Amino acid sequence: MNGVLVILEQRFRNGIPAWIGMSWEALAAGQELAANLGQPLMAAVAGDQLDRLKPDLASKKLAQAYVVHHPLLCRYTPDGFTAAHEELIRRLEPSYVLFPHTYRVRDFAPSLATRFGTVLIADVVGIHMEGGGPVFVRQLLQGKLNADYRHVAGGPCFVSVQAGAFRADALEAGTAPLETFEPALEASQIRTRPGEPFRQSAQTVDLSSAAVIVSVGRGIKEKENIPIVAEFAEALGAELAASRPICDNGWLPMERQVGSSGQTVSPKVYIAVGISGAIQHLVGMKGSKAVIAINKDENAPIFEVADYGIVGDLFEVVPALTAAVKKARSG
């Protein structure tokens, strides 16, 4: 067993395969880990008709790149992807297998790890070497605590990397020999029938270009209280956004959701009101240039990424802010 294998992800959109950006972050994590371990780095992408992706793969610093090709991998199914990757890993026998922590990886990587008698160390935010081996850092209790995980079993260690934890621009270019790997898949192995991906409705709110965002979370308690934050956003000329539970409850439309299942934003300032700062929310807004947090709990994870904060009752602080902003605007 030797080597670090990074599983890259592509998706068919409008009939052509396109890379998922998080793949390169996982590859950057893989380059760093392989260098630290002194082991060769490999990468693989699975699908069908992937010729368009080959130049990108061949221009990375890799010991070997694999295009896992099969017509049954054209559309993603957990059965197809689990079986194809299982076969590849049994042949290559890497000591580490890294994935981007995407929805697809969440769907099939746990099955894959189970087939090797191990558990995926999911949603990792950092990797460091300690005592000659890697320690994988992930968050517990929605970001309240960090935990150092180690793989203590034999066999390959499976790890998925959180969005934004590693920098794709740190990736080293080079040349990689390409090999096509054809897994022995059969249609009878695939038990689910996937439909065509679709978008629910045209997105009419584009938060990604907003310069100022006021975002509201569970701390607002009731739908009837939303106007308190809406008035503040209006006074500031900001777009109103929300964390997932607010949209789940129908208090604001889904298209105003920021986070891993919503929009990714990078405004000049992001003002988080009553948002505790669960990982799923932070990945959507950590590109903001400045972050202001208003929360009653001084230990809320949102303060880990905040430049400015007010620890207090939002029902007192936000109306005062609305008034102060109106005054500052007229002054």
Place this chain on the structure above:
Amino acid sequence: MKIITAIKQVPVRDSSVHIAAGAKWYDEGDLSFEINEPDAYALEEALLLKEKHGGEVIVLCAGPERASQTIREALAKGADRAIHLECDDLAGMDTLGVAHRLAAAAASEKPDLILTGLQSDDLGLGQTGVVMAEILGIPHATIVMEVKAEGNSIHVKRELEDGWFQWVEMPLPALLTIQSGISKLRYATLMGIKKAKTREVRRVAGASLAAATAPAISIERIYPPPKRKETQLIKGSPAEAATRMAEILKYEVRVI
């Protein structure tokens, strides 16, 4: 339709947690516990399916004695009966170990459908459901937003990233991990709470179900997350803090 809903008991959201001696886990003694939120939605979906198609909803929960409170609450909402896998050794197990126990208990019931939340609010590994499906040899779908049962198969709407969705069809029995917010959660009625007291909770010693295997992954240390940014905390009364924050917005962040 016979539906098993696997639920987990986790610390109440917004609990303040203290790292335990040895820094391998946190103190549980001073915490309150509740149903893991995505599991509450899985239970709700199970109850809705039963109302539509008939059948039975069985709650399955692995946990220490304190989990019986969460199990009672699930019964009060309308589950027909429950299986409590009594486990005091969960902290020393990994996902695979727990999933083996849950799968063994589920297999003995021969369910048509197993539902669980997409992830837990405490560990957040998001794998127990998928690993159970793999152990049981049944198909699965994750991050499910809608379920339609038709004869021997189900159609489910999966959430993909960036506002994309996809319908997937699969034969029963199957396992689904349910996304939060799939529907509105019901409250237990007074009648439900009364009835729950008479409903069966089968207690099974967790350790008797599946051979204990050494964990494949383990927590070496837990600690408060390092601060990524130095936060400037604005003190004072709400009015004072607001005035100072408006100045920051105007002169430092410069958005006014």
